[in-house]
Amino acid sequence: MIRVLVTGAGGQVGRELLLAFNSTSELFDVVGLTSADLDVGDRTLVQSAIEGLRPDVVVNSAAMTAVDQCELEPDRAFRINALAVRNLVEACDRYGSQLVQISTDYVFDGETSVPYVEWDRTNPQSVYGRSKLGGERELRPSDLCVRTAWVVGRFGSNMAKTVMRLGSGTGALRFVTDQIGSPTVASDLARAIVELVLSRSRGVFHLTSSGSGSWFDFAQLVVTAMGEDRSRVLPILTQDLPAERRASRPKYSVLDNVAWRLSGFEALPQWSDAVPRLIRELAEGGL
Ligand SMILES: NC(=O)c1ccc[n+]([C@@H]2O[C@H](COP(=O)([O-])OP(=O)(O)OC[C@H]3O[C@@H](n4cnc5c(N)ncnc54)[C@H](OP(=O)(O)O)[C@@H]3O)[C@@H](O)[C@H]2O)c1
Known part of the structure; x- marks a missing residue:
């Protein structure tokens, strides 16, 4: 059994991670801690949680993800997105655990028109991106860093739910055509992270849906x-x-999943298939 601790377990990715690890429960013994259970910014609390649980793997899905709020509260952003990773690495080091950190396309500046590979130069343009890059820099070579982007899913608030709410009204919906990325369904991401953990992978992996589009394309697909x-x-x-x-x-933050692909894993579904599947699920379950 691989003992796994998921932090930030109440978030949209954290909740999917718990489901994905539990669906292979014969292999994993999983504990999820929400922000109320464990503040990852608190070094002492992180030490005692990891000392108590002695996980083989810690998956950190805790983050300050409100990107505009990060500009207003940079100290809070760096505490949760960067210093917390230092706390986790320190505790993982002491108790022999691997850390799986979730990171973001915002570590790049987006001033390109070709997909970013894992080894491309980072150049964040926001407090959120800088703080997440700070977190990446705390990792050891034996840890795993999964960069993803444009996450939508069943839990929490996200762009799929926003478009559905607006779409169920009568007015026009306005979405940008000049930001290009890969909308990624949280459950697909969580299953892929489980595969990386199972294969004892390390280093940086980009993990997003296949294909790319603008938020305008995304909104059109959701409304359809x-x-x-x-x-x-x-x-x-x-x-x-x-x-x-x-x-x-x-502006352009398509992540080439090249490390994933070259490691022999199957590409994640096309976003144009994955997103309508999510919308049907959300429509059946109610928002
Ligand atoms: N959403 C995206 O589009 C996207 C894109 C690229 C990368 N990512 C990355 O994916 C990961 C998961 O994001 P998500 O979409 O699941 O975001 P989310 O829904 O906002 O989840 C983040 C979770 O972290 C928790 N948290 C905040 N501060 C904490 C603290 N000090 N200690 C412990 N937990 C804390 C939050 O709890 P509260 O709600 O109680 O504050 C929330 O449950 C993050 O690393 C994020 O940077 C997300």
Whole structure:
């Protein structure tokens, strides 16, 4: 049995991770700790949690993910996204655990038009991106860093649910055409992380859905999957968005899953298949 601790277990990825590890429960003994159970920014609490549980693997899905709020509260962002990883690595080192850190496309500047590979130069343009890169830099060579992007899923709030809420109204929906990425369904991501843990992988892996599109393409796909008229979705540019969106977003943040592919794993589903599947699930279950 591989003993696994998931931190940030109440988040959209954390909840999917618990389900994915538990669905192979003959191999894993899994404990999930939410932000209320364990503040990963607290060094003493992290030490005692890992001392008590002695996990083989710690999957850290805890993060401050509100990217605009990170611009307003940089200390909080660096505490949760960077210093917390230092705390976890220190405790993992002491008790012989591997750390699996989840990171983001925001470590890149997005000023390109070809997908980023794991070894490309990082250049974050926001507090969120800088703090997440800080977390990456705390990792040991034996740890695992999974960079993902544009995560949508059943749990928590995310862009799929936002578009569904807007789509169920009557007005026009405005989404940007000049940010390109790969919308990634949280359950697909969680299953892939389980595979990486099972194969005892280490180093950086990009893990996103296959294919790419803009938020405008995404919104059109969601509205179509809801059975609504996709012409209600209107194209806009990032510069037309309200000023309260303080954080700079990468224009092009497609992540080539090259380490995953070359390690012999099967590509994650196309986002244009995965997202409608999620929308059907959300529509059946109610938002
Ligand atoms: N969402 C995306 O599009 C996206 C894209 C790329 C990478 N990622 C990365 O994926 C990972 C999971 O993100 P997510 O989408 O699941 O975000 P999420 O739903 O916001 O989950 C993050 C979780 O972390 C918890 N948390 C916050 N501060 C904490 C602390 N001090 N100690 C312990 N837990 C704390 C939050 O709890 P509270 O709600 O109680 O604060 C929340 O449950 C993160 O590393 C994120 O950077 C996400």
